[in-house]
Amino acid sequence: MSRALLILREPEIRKLLDPASCMRAVEEAFTAYASGGAELPSVISLNVPESRGEIHVKAGHLRGGSHYAVKIASGFNDNPAKGLPQNDGLVLAFDARTGVPSALLLDNGFITEQRTGAAGAIAARHLARRDATVVGIVGCGSQARYQLVSLALVRPFSEVRIYGRRPERARACVEEIERHPAMPRGCRFAAAGSVREAVEGADIVVTVTASREPLVRAAWLSPGTHVTAVGSDGPDKQELHTDVLQRADLIVADSRAQCLRLGEIHHAVVSGAIAESKIACELGEITAGLRPGRQSDGQITLCDLTGVGVQDVAATAVVLSRAQAAGLGETVPA
Missing domain, CATH: 3.30.1780.10 (ornithine cyclodeaminase, domain 1)
Structure with missing residues (x-):
């Protein structure tokens, strides 16, 4: 042979x-x-x-x-x-x-970039409100663009705020993505001056950083917000304060076992902020129709994406x- x-x-x-x-x-x-x-x-x-x-x-x-x-x-x-x-x-x-x-x-x-963007969009399809229009992106690297391009396939957003630690990079990211042909017509893009400015009032929040310090606080989230946490793919990374997971009404993992070792869920469980039992299900259980996704417009939903093979x-x-x-x-x- x-x-x-x-x-x-x-x-x-x-x-x-x-x-x-x-x-x-x-x-x-x-x-x-x-x-x-x-x-x-x-x-x-x-x-x-x-x-x-x-x-x-x-x-x-x-x-x-x-x-x-x-x-x-x-x-x-x-x-x-x-x-x-x-x-x-x-x-x-x-x-x-x-x-x-x-x-x-x-x-x-x-x-990796494309399939990670796809996973974020799948999470939003099942967990974000159908009328979600305002998107807050924390992080201005290449994954910010992949998340938005895929997200545009499932939610016709009309406003995007992008935060980056270096303002010039955030502005460059905005200039690049607003010219992308996949973006909804008439969508407004802006570089946010702070994490809070990107997050507060957003219907969908996506975190795409390599941060080792929590960035997003629960107090900045409105009822009905969906959060997709992408960057915490290692045990030493963290983008969300544990109070975000405490406040969330529905927590979904891409892999329960993996998120207990690597993701935002890992930090919240280890610190005692939440019990392991607060993990409602895995994303695949929702896509398979085994478990429900969002149940009401007022729920704060969260999906922890650590990336699975x-x-x-x-x-x-x-x-x-x-x-x-x-x-x-x-x-x-x-």
């Missing part, structure tokens, strides 16, 4: 994985995970403190799928000053029947299927 490895590079992968297709695939993956149709090992994390870097290795398999995948994603905070992207990575896909390596996706972190498997499957159909990529002997 001959062995061959398909190599796909970022420009090709960007053409193959659009936000809408990614969101559909990721939602199906969440549903499969909640229904017992996925294999998901624990995350491997590695810090490189002298370079302010972190590496996460995630893997997963959707039962019945043709491939399983292993992703290595990195974030080095000093890279932008060196003219390099802050986030990077690649995905390895293996034949699920034989374990033979079948594809190398040199996506430079794009798949089935998201990467699902996005990779879309890329590989389309690449094979289009004849894209370079095939080399393995």
